[in-house]
Every structure is written in structure tokens, then in C-alpha cells.
């Protein structure tokens with residue numbers, strides 16, 4: 214059975230040494246979480262993930278969820294006790310608003326816990342993950358009364374949340390959605406329609422399920438400008454907060470799917486269900502975007518998380534499995550063969566996963582810190598620039614981390630040879646579980662379009678200009694440093710590719726939009742590589758400084774950082790050139806073939 218160890222040390226290195234989290238101590242919640250406290254919290258979270266969630270990952274996969282004839286759904290047997298332990302530990306409220314019972318600690322800490330939980334048990338972690346997304350949307354857009362009714366119990370974890378967007382005929386193009394809302398005359402609405410693929414739509418972990426639902430109010434305009442957001446609980450809530458009658462929303466069926474078997478994916482039938490408007494009428498997509506953006510970062514983290522756990526198990530296997538002899542002479546003379554980790558091709562796979570994991574983690578934490586600044590700073594300029602960063606980086610993190618994360622689960626599976634294909638080893642579960650992250654929360658092709666079509670040009674290109682400015686300034690400050698040249702020179706070339714691609718879109722996409730559509734996926738990955746490359750350059754700088762200062766017991770760790778940074782710069786970052794070549798080849802070969810010629 215696979216095992217998992219939460220990478221607390223690497224997180225601490227990034228937070229303390231690379232991102233210098235202590236400089237944010239002026240933000241609300243940060244002073245309550247000094248470094249030793251962060252380390253202690255992460256240590257406790259690691260225990261929960263390693264000892265409670267990881268051991269039930271495989272049985273959750275084998276057992277799956279079951280829908281019963283009364284419409285109820287049961288999760289794998291071990292899930293409820295684990296969920297109760299999570300709630301009792303107060304984990305759900307870690308980063309949420311103290312006004313509603315949360316602990317108000319930095320979101321950054323929540324992002325780390327999310328990574329650990331997703332590595333340990335992705336299917337299970339989606340129940341609290343969706344709840345926290347729904348909490349964020351209600352917190353931002355709901356009326357004080359709705360907040361008072363739902364937030365305390367959701368933050369406590371006694372009630373969970375869902376996100377109901379998708380319908381049978383529309384997923385990406387939500388402008389076509391048909392679910393309708395009719396005013397009841399008492400301030401509430403009656404919702405009727407069918408939603409599909411609703412994660413955690415029905416289950417047995419919580420006392421109530423709070424559905425956030427997109428619907429069209431009768432008479433509202435067609436398209437995305439006529440969509441509103443509603444809150445519709447499974448059980449109506451009485452004045453005193455106790456649970457009242459069952460609402461007219463039920464799970465019609467659950468999907469049998471490739472992975473995340475322990476998470477219920479439900480068809481939800483709304484049959485005049487009582488609901489309340491969240492935010493302004495016809496501005497529902499805007500309100501739902503809070504939840505979607507939160508969820509997109511969470512899904513990006515899932516990509517990293519599956520890559521990390523798959524890597525850990527592949528590494529252990531590569532040290533243990535003996536096959537063949539090293540090309541440079543026998544390494545394990547006492548054994549009939551050497552462990553496969555001696556072979557360069559096995560190393561190539563391991564190094565590329567490791568180089569991704571440690572940079573992706575830094576990218577997530579850098580962006581999570583920006584999220585904290587965007588939500589907590591009292592400096593309007595700092596808030597704006599952090600918000601710009603979030604907008605730009607969200608599709609990159611979602612798209613690139615889930616694509617590379619999935620590829621890495623396959624690479625890690627490959628390390629096991631035929632055993633990787635056998636269920637008992639658990640590697641094929643990581644592959645199956647990781648795959649969905651490329652699809653939901655907006656398929657990755659749509660993330661790329663969001664980046665190129667919406668985020669690049671927004672506010673006169675303010676966000677991308679700031680990104681170029683920050684990475685460019687680092688390069689300028691360090692390109693003359695002999696010790697850092699090996700990292701800064703490749704980063705400079707890759708940044709140049711990204712700038713050329715951006716310029717190419719500005720010159721060639723307006724007149725011919727297919728040029729943007731055909732190049733957007735490569736652009737997202739080109740962007741991702743530059744962002745990951747920047748994360749490696751920052752880490753290399755810290756490692757070099759520490760080594761110069763004597764490293765204080767961390768010489769091996771810092772040398773490993775430098776070697777991994779070099780691997781990334783020499784073997785992964787050069788892909789930016791291929792992406793640029795594909796982008797600037799334009800749309801002609803992509804679109805040239807008539808449909809009937811396929």
C-alpha cells in the first residue's frame with residue numbers, strides 16, 4: 214500500500230527562507246501565526262493526513278459511494294469517522310473569519326493543509342474543500358442574514374457546501390443554463406432544474422448540505438447576463454438555527470467514474486426547492502467566480518498533491534527494486550542487481566517530478582500569500598497589485614499544475630514497471646485521481662483561453678507588466694553573480710520567450726482571433742515554466758546564500774536545492790522555446806483542414 218509523508222520541511226523552507234513570510238506580520242491573522250506556531254500547526258496537520266486520511270485512501274477508492282433508493286448517499290465506511298476527527302480538530306475553521314467562528318489564520322496556511330490533505334486522500338479532501346469555497350462566496354456576496362444563518366455551521370464543518378453550475382447541455386458555456394428561479398413572494402425563490410456532476414451533492418458526512426446554485430430568474434435576459442446565484446440548503450433552517458423540513462432538492466443518481474471514487478458526483482434535481490438570492494440578481498456568475506477562483510487554486514494544488522504523493526512512493530520503490538547493473542559499475546555488490554535508482558532514465562523521471570514539485574509548491578505559496586494581501590491588507594495599492602497577481606496566476610496554476618501533476622503521476626507509475634499497472638500498489642489510483650483536475654473547474658483549454666483572452670489585456674496589461682517587472686528585476690540584480698549565472702541566464706532566455714509570445718499575441722491576435730485560440734495552451738505552459746523557473750531561481754539564491762554562510766546543518770539540503778534547480782533550468786525550462794515556436798506558427802495549420810476532411 215502506498216504511504217505518504219507531508220513535506221513540512223520543504224514548506225517551512227519556502228515560507229521562512231524564500232518568501233520570508235514574517236514580513237507580512239502586519240496583516241491580520243499573521244501575527245497570530247509566528248513561524249514556530251506555523252510549524253506546529255503543520256506538524257499536527259501532517260499527523261492527521263499521514264495517520265488518518267492516507268490509510269483510508271485506497272479503501273475509499275475500492276468501496277466508492279453508494280446511492281440508496283431513498284436518494285441518500287453513503288460515502289466509504291471509514292470517511293465519516295475521519296471527517297468527524299477533522300471537524301473536532303477545528304481544521305475547517307483554520308483560515309476563516311473569526312466573526313463566524315473561524316480562527317482567521319493566513320489563507321497561505323490553508324493552502325498548505327490543502328496540499329497535505331489532497332496528497333493523503335484527494336476524494337475525501339474535496340468535501341471540506343468545496344465547503345470552504347462556498348464559505349468564501351457567501352462571505353463576499355451574501356446578505357448579513359444569510360451569513361448568520363449558514364457561515365457558523367459551515368465553518369465549524371457540521372454543514373458542507375457545494376457548487377452547482379453544470380447542466381446536462383452546458384458546462385463551459387454557462388450562458389445556456391436553463392435552471393429557473395421563480396420568486397415565492399416572501400423574498401425566497403423556487404428553483405427548478407437539473408444539475409449534473411455536482412461534487413459532494415449528497416453524502417452522509419454532515420448534518421446539512423448548503424448548495425450554491427446558478428439559475429435564471431424568470432424573465433431574466435438570455436446568456437450570462439441573466440444568471441443569478443442562490444443558496445438552497447438540503448434542510449431548511451429554522452429561525453433558531455435548528456434544521457427544519459427537507460427542501461425539494463434531491464440526488465437523482467451518482468456517477469461511476471474514472472477516479473476520486475470516494476467523492477460523490479451527483480445529479481441534483483431541483484423541484485421547486487426553496488432558495489435565497491446571493492448578491493445581486495443577474496450578477497450570479499460574478500459572485501460564483503469567488504468560489505470558482507478559490508476552487509481553481511485548490512484544483513491546481515490537487516495536481517501538485519498527486520504529483521508529490523506519487524513521487525514519494527516512486528522514490529521508495531526506486532531505492533528498493535533491484536534490476537540490472539549501473540552503467541558505471543556495480544553499486545550494490547552484496548545484491549544480484551543494483552536498485553533501479555542508479556539508472557539515468559529512472560533518475561530523469563524522478564528528477565523531473567522533484568523539480569516540478571518543489572517549484573510548484575513555491576508558486577502556490579507565493580500566490581497564496583498574494584491572496585492574503587489581497588484580502589487582508591489595508592493598503593489599497595498593495596491589495597490591487599496582489600489581486601492582479603491572483604487573476605493572472607489562477608489559470609496558470611490550475612492549468613499547468615494539473616497537467617504537469619497528471620503527467621508526473623504517470624511518470625511515477627512508470628517507475629514501478631508492470632507493478633505500477635497493478636491496483637494493489639496504488640500507483641494507478643494516483644493517475645486516475647489526478648486526471649479529473651485537468652477537466653473540472655473549467656477544462657485546462659478554457660484556463661488557457663482565460664489567461665490569453667481575459668487576463669493578459671485586463672487593465673492595460675497591468676498584471677503581466679508587473680510580473681515581467683518583478684522577474685526582470687531579479688534577473689538584472691543577479692545576472693552578474695557568477696554563482697547564480699547557471700540559473701539566471703536560462704531564466705532570462707525563457708522570460709524573453711514569454712515576452713516575445715505576449716508581443717506576438719498583441720500584434721497577431723486581434724485581427725485574427727484564431728491565432729490566440731491556437732496558441733493559448735502553449736502560452737499557458739510557457740508562462741507556467743517561466744513562473745516555475747523564477748521559483749527555482751529564488752530558491753537557488755537562498756540556497757547559495759545559506760551555503761556561503763555555512764549552511765548551519767543544512768548543507769545537504771541546500772546542495773540538493775541547487776542541483777534540482779540546475780536540472781530544471783537545463784532540462785525543463787528549454788521547453789519554452791518549443792512553445793514559442795508553436796505559438797508564432799499561428800492558427801493556419803490548426804484550422805486549415807475543412808471539418809469534412811478529418
Ligand SMILES: Cc1cc2nc3c(=O)[nH]c(=O)nc-3n(C[C@H](O)[C@H](O)[C@H](O)COP(=O)(O)OP(=O)(O)OC[C@H]3O[C@@H](n4cnc5c(N)ncnc54)[C@H](O)[C@@H]3O)c2cc1C
Pocket residue numbers: 376377378379382383384385386409410411412413470478649652653654655656657658659662
Ligand atoms: C468528477 C467531476 C466533478 C465535477 N464537479 C462539479 C461540481 O462540483 N460543480 C459543477 O458545477 N460542475 C462540476 N463538474 C463539471 C465540470 O466542471 C465540467 O465537466 C467542465 O467544466 C467541462 O464542462 P463539460 O463537461 O460540459 O464540457 P464541455 O463544455 O462540453 O467541453 C467539452 C470540451 O470542449 C472544450 N471547449 C468547450 N468550449 C470551448 C471553447 N469555447 N474554446 C475551446 N475549447 C472549448 C472544453 O475544453 C472541453 O475539452 C464536475 C465534473 C466531473 C467529471
